[in-house]
Amino acid sequence: MPPPPVARRPPYKDFLQPALQRRFASTAGVVLAFSYVESVTLSRWDSLIWSWFPIGLPGLRALAIFACVLPLIVLRIAHSHMGVRTANSPFDILRRMIWQFQPVETILTYALSFWLFSQLYLLSIPEGANLEWITYYSGDRPRLNERALFYTVNLVLIGVSQGFVHLVYDYDRLELKAVEPKGEGGGQATAPREPDPWEGWKTQIFRMLFRAGTTALAVSMANYAVAYSLLRTSAWGWAMTIFRLFYYNLPKTNIPPSQAPWSIWMLGRSIWAGFMFNILWEISAVTFTYQLQKGPLKNNLPLTTESKDPNGSLINGLKSKKPRIQAFAMLELAYIARDFEDRRKSIFEDIDRKDGPVWSQLFVICLNTIISIEQRIDDYGKPPAPRPAAQAADARPSQPPPRAAQPPKDEDVWLPAVPARGFRDSVGKAVGQIAKGKTPAETLGPVAKRGAIEIGNRVMTSEQKEVLTPEGFNSAFRSLALQVIRLPVVGLFFQQTFRRRLNAAVLGMPHSEVSVYINAAFALSQLAVSSLAEDKYGNVQRDVPNLIRTFTTVIKKLEMFRDKLPSHWTGLEGDRSCHETDRLLDNLKVGLGRLIEAFGAYSADLRLSRADMRLAREAAMRRQTQEENGEAVDGEGEQRQPEMRQAN
Numbered sequence: 330m331p332p333p334p335v336a337r338r339p340p341y342k343d344f345l346q347p348a349l350q351r352r353f354a355s356t357a358g359v360v361l362a363f364s365y366v367e368s369v370t371l372s373r374w375d376s377l378i379w380s381w382f383p384i385g386l387p388g389l390r391a392l393a394i395f396a397c398v399l400p401l402i403v404l405r406i407a408h409s410h411m412g413v414r415t416a417n418s419p420f421d422i423l424r425r426m427i428w429q430f431q432p433v434e435t436i437l438t439y440a441l442s443f444w445l446f447s448q449l450y451l452l453s454i455p456e457g458a459n460l461e462w463i464t465y466y467s468g469d470r471p472r473l474n475e476r477a478l479f480y481t482v483n484l485v486l487i488g489v490s491q492g493f494v495h496l497v498y499d500y501d502r503l504e505l506k507a508v509e510p511k512g513e514g515g516g517q518a519t520a521p522r523e524p525d526p527w528e529g530w531k532t533q534i535f536r537m538l539f540r541a542g543t544t545a546l547a548v549s550m551a552n553y554a555v556a557y558s559l560l561r562t563s564a565w566g567w568a569m570t571i572f573r574l575f576y577y578n579l580p581k582t583n584i585p586p587s588q589a590p591w592s593i594w595m596l597g598r599s600i601w602a603g604f605m606f607n608i609l610w611e612i613s614a615v616t617f618t619y620q621l622q623k624g625p626l627k628n629n630l631p632l633t634t635e636s637k638d639p640n641g642s643l644i645n646g647l648k649s650k651k652p653r654i655q656a657f658a659m660l661e662l663a664y665i666a667r668d669f670e671d672r673r674k675s676i677f678e679d680i681d682r683k684d685g686p687v688w689s690q691l692f693v694i695c696l697n698t699i700i701s702i703e704q705r706i707d708d709y710g711k712p713p714a715p716r717p718a719a720q721a722a723d724a725r726p727s728q729p730p731p732r733a734a735q736p737p738k739d740e741d742v743w744l745p746a747v748p749a750r751g752f753r754d755s756v757g758k759a760v761g762q763i764a765k766g767k768t769p770a771e772t773l774g775p776v777a778k779r780g781a782i783e784i785g786n787r788v789m790t791s792e793q794k795e796v797l798t799p800e801g802f803n804s805a806f807r808s809l810a811l812q813v814i815r816l817p818v819v820g821l822f823f824q825q826t827f828r829r830r831l832n833a834a835v836l837g838m839p840h841s842e843v844s845v846y847i848n849a850a851f852a853l854s855q856l857a858v859s860s861l862a863e864d865k866y867g868n869v870q871r872d873v874p875n876l877i878r879t880f881t882t883v884i885k886k887l888e889m890f891r892d893k894l895p896s897h898w899t900g901l902e903g904d905r906s907c908h909e910t911d912r913l914l915d916n917l918k919v920g921l922g923r924l925i926e927a928f929g930a931y932s933a934d935l936r937l938s939r940a941d942m943r944l945a946r947e948a949a950m951r952r953q954t955q956e957e958n959g960e961a962v963d964g965e966g967e968q969r970q971p972e973m974r975q976a977n
Contacts, residue, residue: 332590341646341658344632344940348543352620353406360398360613362788365391368607390453397446397606398613404438405617408501411652412842415833417825418884418899425839426496436492443488446606447481459596463567463576471576473568476590482557482564483599484606487548491610495714500614502840503621505656508663510855510919537611543602560586574934622666625661632661638670640687647694656845659698662691664846666855670863673856677864688864689855692872695849696879699917702835702846703883706890709834797900815901825897828907834894835887835910837923843909850880854920858927872933873928877945880921884948961968 368391372380379385408431416422426432454460458460462472495501563586573579593941625632637641644667646658665672679687785975836843853876889909896903928935932942 338638338641338645339636341633341642341649342654344636344642345646345654348625348627348632349621351624351886353467353617356402356613356617357395358947359616360548360609361391361395363609363612364398365616367391367609370605373451373455390449391880393449393839394446394609397442397449400438400442401610402613402617404435404797405501406616408435409521409621409653410840411503411505411656411845412836412840413502413504413832415829415836415838415841417820417830417897420645422821432496435495436489439488439492439495441488443491443606444481444485447484447602450455450484450602450605451477452793458528462572462642465856471579473565473572473579475565475586477856478564478568478765479557479590479595479633480599480602483549483552484603485960486552487545487555487603488609490544490548492605503618503653505535505622505660505768505844505848507622507844508660508667508851508852509916509918510923511667511752524815526533533615537608537615540606541607541611545600545607546875548599549596549603551628553591553598561589566831625657626663626664631665632671634672640676641682643768644687644690644694647691652840652842652845656842659695659845659852660926662695662852662856666852666859674857676856677860677866678878680866680868687870688868689872691856692853692876695853696876698846698849699853699879699883701837702913703837703886706836726935746918773802790965820901823897823899824901826902827894827896827900827905828909831894832909835890835913841909843913846913850920854880854923861927870928870931870935873924874937874941877928877937879940880917880924881945881948882919884921885915887917921945925949 365387366388369381370388371390371660374380379387381387383391416420416425429512450464451460459474460477460480462475462477463471466472499717550687562583562585568578627634631639632644633639633642633646643658644661647657647662648656649655665676676687676691682690685692832841855870857873857876864870887910891914897907925942929942
């Protein structure tokens with residue numbers, strides 16, 4: 330009799346992808362509504378009804394404006410990543426991105442999107458504005474209108490500048506919230522409370538208006554004053570080449586007119602056109618970010634509630650290699666641990682599985698996530714591990730075959746008994762060796778070096794010799810580098826601040842999402858505390874000692890690493906604050922404190938020694954408590970030495 334078929338475990342992405350698609354549809358609806366508003370502003374208002382009626386030209390124009398924004402939304406979907414970029418300095422980020430196609434794709438997409446809007450804007454302007462691409466000045470002979478070319482170049486430059494802003498401020502990042510424990514007296518909530526998306530809507534609107542207006546004004550002024558003069562000849566040649574395909578009787582020459590279309594009226598219109606599309610993109614970016622950062626909930630219930638195997642789908646998401654899926658699954662687990670009692674009980678009671686009980690699998694996954702912090706701290710400063718192929722090659726070094734006879738000697742049989750001395754004799758000896766078949770590099774290298782030393786001893790002073798030493802060269806280089814780093818804008822590009830270096834070492838590179846570690850720690854501590862009343866099989870208590878010891882070890886190592894990590898010599902401000910690491914430490918301490926409070930009375934039954942509990946209580950001590958007791962925080966009172974001394 331064949332074995333019964335194994336029930337299929339629905340993957341977590343089968344529930345996450347539809348949720349993200351619904352949020353994308355919501356974003357598209359908001360952008361389409363604002364596209365319609367801009368479409369109405371571009372109407373000619375020659376009719377009281379058809380100038381705004383959606384079923385007509387305003388609706389078609391709104392769809393066209395939405396099509397101009399759509400490539401930018403698709404770009405964000407394709408390049409979105411979890412967490413912020415981590416590196417020691419902005420220069421390291423640039424060096425890492427310069428070999429990728431993503432920056433080029435981003436800038437080209439922005440340029441294409443703004444170019445499409447520029448053509449739509451030119452088509453919507455009344456004929457009296459004289460912004461058609463082809464005009465007829467005398468007779469039926471067509472001529473290219475440079476006014477339209479000016480608007481197109483201006484909008485494309487605004488798009489390129491927005492592409493650079495997109496890369497600098499990392500618009501592709503997604504940061505999920507970290508679940509926090511309820512306050513005392515909060516009771517048991519039936520569903521998590523999401524923050525109001527429009528709490529600071531006034532500030533957000535003014536911020537979007539300011540960014541859109543500032544970018545449009547700055548780029549348009551720069552284009553009007555300098556940029557268009559530099560790009561005019563090439564832009565005119567490209568436009569003539571394209572339009573000759575449709576108008577054969579255009580002039581054969583690509584020389585632009587002698588008079589450029591400079592006017593304040595054109596500058597004002599170009600600023601307004603750039604502002605219109607900038608504000609539309611800002612609205613779409615803010616809406617898209619809010620929609621994608623919402624929690625993994627549907628109808629105030631976890632996404633996996635509709636699964637045939639909710640716990641199996643959740644474990645599938647936690648084991649995913651994709652950071653986005655893993656981050657959403659970890660956030661859902663934290664919500665379940667805090668707000669959904671039925672799902673918590675199902676986790677404790679689901680013990681008949683092929684890979685082990687559900688609690689055991691969740692415990693291993695979340696604990697490995699926290700232990701990865703400890704592993705990065707232990708591996709900091711160590712060379713990367715060699716590849717397996719290289720290790721095998723080193724283990725089996727190749728031995729040369731034995732020689733049948735000794736190799737011929739390289740001694741000069743004509744060498745006189747008394748060795749030659751002096752630089753001239755060395756040159757003569759070198760010439761003789763070259764004549765015998767040796768290369769000039771092998772022969773003249775040592776001779777030239779000795780000659781340079783002799784000349785330097787005769788010509789240079791002791792101060793000049795000291796500058797040419799490695800120590801002197803390093804000192805001069807540091808002095809020059811510090812002068813560059815102190816510059817207002819360029820210096821920030823090379824500074825390795827303490828916050829950047831600590832985040833890169835603790836949270837990993839190239840991206841880090843601190844909420845994953847916070848949610849993992851919260852889920853473990855909350856499930857362990859809830860198991861006292863809900864785990865009727867008693868499976869959780871076996872893992873509590875390991876959980877307490879792991880939290881204690883990670884907290885101690887993280888605090889020690891943070892306090893002893895030296896400041897880099899390029900970090901001129903000397904600021905040793907790091908919000909992300911402090912936030913992670915505080916949440917780990919809160920979780921450990923709740924474990925101690927819940928299981929401290931059972932420490933003997935759990936085989937936790939007094940030393941274990943003492944170390945755990947010391948690790949769970951909060952920063953505020955240390956400051957109130959007058960203890961040194963962050964290694965205050967100890968003199969920290971930077972990696973390299975600052976040159977005077």
